[in-house]
Amino acid sequence: MVGAVLVAALVTVAVLAPVLSAKDPLACDVEHGLSALGVPLPPSGDAVLGTDQLGRDVWARVVAGAGTSLSIAALATLIALVIGLSIGLLAGYAGNAIDNALMRLVDLFLAFPFLLLAILLAALFRQADLASSNAPVFLTLGAVGWMTMARMIRGKTAVLARSEMIMAARAIGASPGQIVVRHILPNVAGTVIVVTALGFAQNLLAESVLSYLGLGPPPPAPTWGRMLYEGRTYFRIAPHLVLVPGAAILLAVIGFNLLGEGLRDAADAKVQR
Amino acid sequence: MNQLGGVIAALLVAGCAPADRSPKFRTTGATTPRDGGTLRFAVKDQVPTLDPTIANDENALYVLHPLFDTLIDFAPNDLEIVPRLAERWSVSPDGLLYTFELRPGITFSDGVPITAAHFKYSLERALRTADSPFNEYLRDIEGAHDVMAGSAATCLGITTPRERELKVKLAQVNPALLGILTMSFATPQRAEYVRAAGDQLRRQPDATGPFMLERWDEGERVVLKRNPHYFDPSRAHLDKIEMLENVASDAQFQMFERAELDAAEKLAVPDYLFVMTEPAWQPYVHRSTVMNSVGSRMNVRVKPFDDRRVRQALNYALDKRHTQRLLNGTTVPAHGILPPGMFGRDPDLEPYPHDVVKARALLAEAGYPGGVDVDYVTTNDDETQKVAESLQSDLAEVGVRIHLTVMSYATWITAIGKPSGPPFSFMTWAADFPDPSAFLDPLFHSQRDRDGSSNNSFYANPALDALLDAARQEPDRGRREALYRRAEQILHDDAPWIWDYHRETTEVIQPYVGGYKPHPIWERDYTSAWLDVGADGAPVAR
Numbered sequence: 001m002v003g004a005v006l007v008a009a010l011v012t013v014a015v016l017a018p019v020l021s022a023k024d025p026l027a028c029d030v031e032h033g034l035s036a037l038g039v040p041l042p043p044s045g046d047a048v049l050g051t052d053q054l055g056r057d058v059w060a061r062v063v064a065g066a067g068t069s070l071s072i073a074a075l076a077t078l079i080a081l082v083i084g085l086s087i088g089l090l091a092g093y094a095g096n097a098i099d100n101a102l103m104r105l106v107d108l109f110l111a112f113p114f115l116l117l118a119i120l121l122a123a124l125f126r127q128a129d130l131a132s133s134n135a136p137v138f139l140t141l142g143a144v145g146w147m148t149m150a151r152m153i154r155g156k157t158a159v160l161a162r163s164e165m166i167m168a169a170r171a172i173g174a175s176p177g178q179i180v181v182r183h184i185l186p187n188v189a190g191t192v193i194v195v196t197a198l199g200f201a202q203n204l205l206a207e208s209v210l211s212y213l214g215l216g217p218p219p220p221a222p223t224w225g226r227m228l229y230e231g232r233t234y235f236r237i238a239p240h241l242v243l244v245p246g247a248a249i250l251l252a253v254i255g256f257n258l259l260g261e262g263l264r265d266a267a268d269a270k271v272q273r
Numbered sequence: 274m275n276q277l278g279g280v281i282a283a284l285l286v287a288g289c290a291p292a293d294r295s296p297k298f299r300t301t302g303a304t305t306p307r308d309g310g311t312l313r314f315a316v317k318d319q320v321p322t323l324d325p326t327i328a329n330d331e332n333a334l335y336v337l338h339p340l341f342d343t344l345i346d347f348a349p350n351d352l353e354i355v356p357r358l359a360e361r362w363s364v365s366p367d368g369l370l371y372t373f374e375l376r377p378g379i380t381f382s383d384g385v386p387i388t389a390a391h392f393k394y395s396l397e398r399a400l401r402t403a404d405s406p407f408n409e410y411l412r413d414i415e416g417a418h419d420v421m422a423g424s425a426a427t428c429l430g431i432t433t434p435r436e437r438e439l440k441v442k443l444a445q446v447n448p449a450l451l452g453i454l455t456m457s458f459a460t461p462q463r464a465e466y467v468r469a470a471g472d473q474l475r476r477q478p479d480a481t482g483p484f485m486l487e488r489w490d491e492g493e494r495v496v497l498k499r500n501p502h503y504f505d506p507s508r509a510h511l512d513k514i515e516m517l518e519n520v521a522s523d524a525q526f527q528m529f530e531r532a533e534l535d536a537a538e539k540l541a542v543p544d545y546l547f548v549m550t551e552p553a554w555q556p557y558v559h560r561s562t563v564m565n566s567v568g569s570r571m572n573v574r575v576k577p578f579d580d581r582r583v584r585q586a587l588n589y590a591l592d593k594r595h596t597q598r599l600l601n602g603t604t605v606p607a608h609g610i611l612p613p614g615m616f617g618r619d620p621d622l623e624p625y626p627h628d629v630v631k632a633r634a635l636l637a638e639a640g641y642p643g644g645v646d647v648d649y650v651t652t653n654d655d656e657t658q659k660v661a662e663s664l665q666s667d668l669a670e671v672g673v674r675i676h677l678t679v680m681s682y683a684t685w686i687t688a689i690g691k692p693s694g695p696p697f698s699f700m701t702w703a704a705d706f707p708d709p710s711a712f713l714d715p716l717f718h719s720q721r722d723r724d725g726s727s728n729n730s731f732y733a734n735p736a737l738d739a740l741l742d743a744a745r746q747e748p749d750r751g752r753r754e755a756l757y758r759r760a761e762q763i764l765h766d767d768a769p770w771i772w773d774y775h776r777e778t779t780e781v782i783q784p785y786v787g788g789y790k791p792h793p794i795w796e797r798d799y800t801s802a803w804l805d806v807g808a809d810g811a812p813v814a815r
Contacts, residue, residue, distance in 0.1 A: 028663050028667075030594075031594075031595075034598055036598070037601055038600065038602070053659060054599070054659060054662055054666070218678060218679060219679065230655070233522075233523040233541035234542065235543075237543040
């Protein structure tokens, strides 16, 4: 419940960003947004969450960052879901050699440490596409995030494929396509929703990590990870530069994790009934 | 939720508790240099090579100068030229013939004597090596062209009449020659050593200076140790100099505060403001104006930068007061490439004013009334990124939309040297020797305009070339200065760069570091530094 509220609040903030802050998140205001010594200004009536190292409004940036961070996490999760769902269904339903081959592929990908693989891919995508955009980031996260989904969906599918219900469907002459779409997919939907919500939280965090490592969307895009990264050196004299995006990441990740767990509990309850 | 709030509050309180950040150590009061110990400092990037004929970046510079001696050198803390491996030298009245008398008893770090032939080989190696950034500096030596073109094996103008005598004959006068010969590439080298090392030469410097390489864990640290065969043992006091690589500037300062480093430079903004305002640190802070110039260079052959009006418009669009404040007032606005104090700089030439109306008009005149989209490359450094984002914001005001790409220092420096590389990028240059030709010739002379060149604006202007050639060879100081001022005016107007600022640097050292001051050319040169520590080698606590 708390998760749903947090997530709903985040999505609202992301959608209403232009309304919530009249200020341009990209507009540097060196003259008024920094002290004479060049120090970011603390929260005040003029800038509720203070200004950053370029005199930009932190509230405007954290709100705009919700959109960037959430959309990257959403696209990455979608890519992971498409790959994970296809491979999971195919492996689980086909079984035997195909299952074996696909699961070894999953093992192969899982064998790489997540962050190393992500850094490698992000660097490659960046090189291939010098034009500044978010594409390298969500492609990377999508490409390294599908394995767990595939695993979980495959497990569920494999059990179902050997159930009496499916045997019955086969007996009356349903084609494999029909069986997967009509009978298996609705029955794994609960699992899919749960892994999606959890995957979303993971991608949100991973995007921050990549941005923190300088592999996220290029500047001046306001993403929470980048804000955290750029603000880190100012921790002593302008802690709001770190605390604000840090809190945003914390709330968002907690929100999606709670939502995922809540959905899992709901799904389990349904099964037990 | 309450618990979470408690944890956050506890963290905040811990983070805000006042810590004593004044210096932890003091001097012992020793007045004479103490021998021994290791001086540790760090840099943000890594050293690409230690081959003196190739290395040309500031990180390498910090270890190259202790490793490699040259005929002549700049005095410590000064720009006066003093003898080093040469005992004395003379210049013929026509300014064409330089004769160097080598000091007796000078050797390589393995004890093999250095002779004049080693200097000849080294200079010829620079001429022959196509990717040496230094060969162009030797262009005025008689016969240099033939060696560069590959049509001669040895250089006619460099001769060794006796084992301890080197003569350099110029085809035309070049008052900057002595400055050029202070650079590390002019250190004596051995043909047989270079051949034996092969492609490992970059890791195996054949030291001739007060220090030699102990080891280089690439990307981690360069460790120098004292050269036992050095002719003047009184010049070095430290046992070792250790330079850590790839340490972010904020991490450097944290290490410095924990006394894990003995010096910290290029401080992050909060650290800079801290050391500048903390009275106890003041005696150990060195502010120096290194001879540098920082801005954005454009490839003048690529649209839209091929139009001078566009380049001028960008110069008008930049508000240099912004950079000044972002960098805490440590900059001087630039009107061109030559930094304040440099001979030949015209102090009356005004920087481009911030004029949005004029910038828009120039862009419209050039055929970009609706503005233009351009890519911009900068390095992954807090400061350069901040400056780039501010530039982006300034140029957006006149309709020039910048798309930023951030690269590592090494990728950036290679990419911008290629004509097909990014046409618009951050750029910085520091003088190799105190002469306007150390800025103007490498950056804007058309002879330097080739693949991988230092003229990475690919600027070619016969009128400027003629001025630079004439100025380089002009023995009369007054006339030479007038020529350089005219060259500056041409470049100011043609604007192959967005002229932004000249940077002052701040370095803070531990109280126990003695005999050190940043050098205007060598910058962080710890060759003659010493550690004023207790008898046990540990610094004395306050």
